[in-house]
Amino acid sequence: MSDRLDNLKKARDRMLEDRDAHAKVLAAPFDRDKAERARAKFLEMQVLIDAIDRAIAGEPAAA
Template sequence: MSERLETLKKARDRMIEDRDAHAKVLAAAFERDTAERARNKFVEMQALIDALYRAIKSEGTISGAN
């Protein structure tokens, strides 16, 4: 596995951990301000995870072509 692909996977795993922390806040007792911040961060993190997933898929395709 290339170093770039490994780095992307590590970044994705780290962002999943961060996203999970925000999900826990959303699942807890409702506090408007806290929930709103957690929701916004969750959506932001999910967009980043999706982008990392696409990069990993692309890198795998590129690496497989070589």
């Protein structure tokens, strides 16, 4: 596997962990301030994960 593809996969894993942390806040008892921040960060992380997925899909297959 290329270093670039390996780095993309590691970055994706890290962003999944970050997104999951924000999901936990959203699942917790409601606190408006925390929920609003968590919602914004969750969406930001999801957009980034989607972009990384597209980058991974665009990488040439390993020979």
